[in-house]
Amino acid sequence: MSFKEININRRRLLQVGAAAGAGLAAPMHFMPGAHAANSCNLPTGDTVTLGFNVPQTGPYADEGADELRAYKLAVQHLNGEGDGGMLNTFKPSVLKGNGILGKKVAYVTGDTQTKSDAARASAKRMIEKDGAIMITGGSSSGVAIAVQGLCQEAGIIFMAGLTHSNDTTGKDKRANGFRHFFNAYMSGAALGPVLEKEYGKQRRAYHLTADYTWGWTQEESMKNTTEALGWETVKTVKTPVGAGDFSQYITPVLNSGADVLILNHYGKDMINSLTQAVQFGLRDKEVNGKNFEIVVPLFSRLMAQGAGDAIKGILGSTNWNWSLPDEGSQAFVKSFGAEYGAPPSMAAHTCYVQTLLYANACEMAGTFSPQGVASSLEGFKFDGMGNGPTEYRASDHQCFKDVLVVRGNENPTSPYDLLEVVEVTPRSQVEYDPSIFGGELGPVNNGNC
Amino acid sequence: MDAIFLQILNGLDKGGAYALIALGLTLAFGTLGVVNFAHGALFMLGAFCAVIVNKLLSLEHVTIDPTKLSPWGTPLEIRSSYLETYFGDFGLVLIDYSVPIAIILTIPIMLIVGVVMERGLIRHFYNRPHADQILVTFGLAIVLQEIVKHYFGANPIPQTAPEIVSGSADIGSWIGLGAGVVYPWWRLVYFCFSGLVIFGVFAFLKFTTFGMVVRAGMHDRQTVALLGINIEKRFTIVFGLAAVVAGLAGAMYTPILPPDYHIGMDFLVLSFVVVVVGGMGSLGGAVAAGFLLGLLQSFASMNEIKSIIPGIDQIIIYLVAVIILLARPRGLMGRAGVMED
Known part of the structure; x- marks a missing residue:
């Protein structure tokens, strides 16, 4: 039997093929997880x-x-x-x-x-x-x-x-x-009381925030925490991830009336924005009759090494030290x-x-x-x-x-001694109702086990 | 007013870096006709010259104190720098001035790197299509990056400016804007330095016999060669000069941006845009476009502008590039016929 005998040409073949493919794929589309290999990988050897x-x-x-x-x-x-x-x-x-x-x-x-x-x-x-x-x-x-x-x-x-x-x-x-x-909520909850104790209730905060999921949630958590303390949020500015030079985002802070800069940055962005904020003299400034302060909500010792002396005296939080x-x-x-x-x-x-x-x-x-x-x-x-x-x-x-609130060590005794633990915030203080962030766990996918 | 003034300074400072990198890039294109995607890696190598000089000056000797233990139970290591031990305060001053010292050492090192790169690799691609040149130089950039990452890790390595220029200048009180307008000293130094290097390159090409021959070669390579001048040798040196300019830009930038292996790539794309906007092969165009795009980028980041056009700070450079290329395909100061096809 030839193509001619069943009255099929190239266009017809393509149409039939496309329809068959779509038909076979449709059930997969409506089955959750059907595109991934449903694995188990139970070990059979030793x-x-x-x-x-x-x-x-x-x-x-x-x-x-x-x-x-x-x-x-x-x-x-x-x-x-x-x-x-x-x-x-x-x-x-x-x-x-x-x-x-x-x-x-x-x-x-x-x-x-x-x-x-x-x-x-x-x-x-x-x-x-x-x-x-x-x-x-x-x-x-x-x-x-x-x-x-x-x-x-x-x-x-x-x-x-x-x-x-x-x-x-x-x-x-x-x-x-x-x-x-x-998480970011816990950082905010842990930092709040320490910020109040160190910097008081009458503060004006300016946020620079990495423009992706982590930055947004970190900014939201810090904003909620500081506003609950009585602080005013002057401005929140999203910065591109990997901006490198943050000078154009830092200079507006100088005359914004803010007396605290909160850097919702991590990794290289944190290193660069913090280093440059210090170079722009923010830590030497006095605004509203108070010393200007910088806060880095998430600190990592490995990353802090990159910021050198700029981290000295800066408050932040960390999972463990x-x-x-x-x-x-x-x-x-x-x-x-x-x-x-x-x-x-x-x-x-x-x-x-x-x-x-x-x-x-x-x-x-x-x-x-x-x-x-x-x-x-x-x-x-x-x-x-x-x-x-x-x-x-x-x-x-x-x-x-428990969550740690840390400060950049003023007098490190070794290259690793960069963070000084200011307070161990008890677990009860950082707990929250899981419904506030929405989402559904759904059932555990047991694979083919 | 204060905010505008500070953004002008930011723009000039940023533009200085763009102009320096773009100058080297367009110099290589104008003389050798090579589209060098490894130029960002030369900026990175210059930055790491500063890192290496700092590491050499800060070399430490380790003594073991058997009476004390580290947190993991091994005898405590006590580290002190050789320079401080042998030269006291003078040793500390040398470490403090590691970036300016690195600037001096970067010149011969980058000249050698540039010449080796041109003789060893680039010259084999003179008569090949631009696509081949892009592929091979991009590959070279990745190899250089990975070598640097292997030896120095992926994290940025902070470098400090000398103590005397590490703070901020009260620039507002100099020009009657009030005491609150400050600007980092090192950024001012960088801006002046970039101006000096740009002036030096232009003076070298304009007022020396060597420069005259190179400029003649850029216009008509064959005629210059027919006059019995070894133009290829001169172009090799120009490629070395382009590497020196990129390296100097990188070494000087380290106190502003702690360098890591990827720092060159971060600047490469922007620099190409600068070169294209300025006009491929046009030295004046590269400098003008560098400062122009630096200023535009700074102003586009102002909250007042971003509140009108959100995200404009991210696209302004590319937007301007598209408009200029549509209106004037050869770029702002490019020669007629170059890259207009």
């Missing part, structure tokens, strides 16, 4: 593979390298190698140092490049080709939200790394995603320092803790299935991991723990 998705290239590569160091250390400790680190202080824990559920922990790595599409591609590769049963890592909220969505579709647990936007466990929360790191004296923090600092010759960053800390929490949840559930792991993590209360008693809230998968 190893279990974890996927560490961190920025290995791009602007946050140094932070990603520190995250990777922490993950490798966590794997060592889970497999019973080294001094055990926080395995010795984490409680309640059923981890025995013999891997996870008796299987030796192996890992694969991916490079997020701090780009959502690259991060999703590397996570997808680790799930589909390398058989990773859990994905963790990242240094950006945009990336975390993108990868969390992918893991939800794929039926894989996502243990977020450094992500500070309210949206990660707010409007974009997913049942398969869990965040140990604090290596100088904390508690038993868990010191055990981790000792292990990490002995292995790598430098203290861990807050990103490294959160990644290490997330790996141990995931492993412990598998042991508690007696399974690697996402449903079992999520059930173990939801509402799980623990201690000995560096931030005091902590809880993974079931309703939004956000960890609640």
Whole structure:
């Protein structure tokens, strides 16, 4: 039978092909998660593979390298190698140092490049080709939200790394995603009382804000907090991510009547805007009869190194700092320092803790299935991991723990001694009603398990 | 009024950086006809000359104090700089002046880098299409970036201006605008420095025999060669000069923007726009367009302007480029026939 016999020509063939393709694809479009491989990756051999998705290239590569160091250390400790680190202080824990559920922990790595599409591609590769049963890592909220969505579709647990936007466990929360790191709301809530104590109630604030999801939520949280104190918001200005030279955004601050500049910037933007604000003499100014102050709501020690002397005396908040004296923090600092010759960053800390929490949840559930792991993590209360008693809230998968308010150290004793802890804000002060940020967790996608 | 005055200063300062980079870029295009996408990497290498000089001057010797332990249980390392140990306060002054010292060292280093780059790679692409030149120079830029990242990491490395020019100048009281109008000293230094370098390049090309030959070669390469002048050798040196200008711009910029491996790419696209707006191969055009676009960018960032046209600060440069290229394809001061096809 020829094409001629069934009265078909090239145009007709294309039409039929297009209609058939559309028909076959339509059901996929209406099925949630149908475009992602619905995975499970239950380990069948004597190893279990974890996927560490961190920025290995791009602007946050140094932070990603520190995250990777922490993950490798966590794997060592889970497999019973080294001094055990926080395995010795984490409680309640059923981890025995013999891997996870008796299987030796192996890992694969991916490079997020701090780009959502690259991060999703590397996570997808680790799930589909390398058989990773859990994905963790990242240094950006945009990336975390993108990868969390992918893991939800794929039926894989996502243990977020450094992500500070309210949206990660707010409007974009997913049942398969869990965040140990604090968020912008908590930064605001922790900083509020300290700002009031240090700078008073009669202040006029000017915000410079990175123009993306994290910046918007950070600005909103700081604005709500400072206005509740009685401060007036003079102006909020969005700045492009990676602007480099912020001089054209800083000069309007000089004559705005503001006496506080709040820099809702992170990473390179924070380094550049803070350095340049100090160069423009803002810290030497007196406005409204008060000393002009600068606030950086989210501080990272690795990033603070880039700002040099400009961070001295600047208030901010952080998830964790290596100088904390508690038993868990010191055990981790000792292990990490002995292995790598430098203290861990807050990103490294959160990644290490997330790996141990995931492993412990598998042991508690007696399974690697996402449903079992999520059930173990939801509402799980623990201690000995560096931030005091902590809880993974079931309703939004956000960890609640003490938050640190820090100040750039005026007299550092070492290249790492950049942040001085001003106050440990108790967990009760940073808790909030999960409904304020909207979003729905939805059901856990158990994949094919 | 104060705000407008400060934005003019910002624009001139930014324009100075754009003009310096664009000057080198258009110099290479005007002489060799090469579209050099590695020019941003030369700016970055200049910035890292300052970083290296600072690191060399701050070299430390480590002594172990066995009586004290680090937080991770190893004997405490005590670090002190060699210069301070051996020269006392003079050593500290040398470290403080690391950026100006780097400026002096950047000149021979970047000249060598430029000449090696031209002889080793660029000359093989003179007769190839612009697309090939763009691909190979862009590739080179990425290689240079990755090398720098390998040795210096991805984080920006802060450099400080000498103590004497690290604060802000009370510029308002100089011109009767009031005491509140201040501007960072180093940015003023940068603006004056860029003016000096631009003047130096123009004077070199205008008033020296070497410059005269180069200008003649830019207009008619073959005729100059027929006169028995080795124009290629001179153009190689001009490429080296372009690298020096970009390197100086980078080294001087480090106290304003802590350099990282990507700093050159951040400036590259803008500089190309500057060159195209000024007119490919036109030195005066590059300088004029650099300052013009710097000023426009600063004014577009003013809250008053942004409240009328939101987001204008992000697109102003490209908008102006589109308008100028539509109205005058050769650019503001470009020669007729160049890039008009």
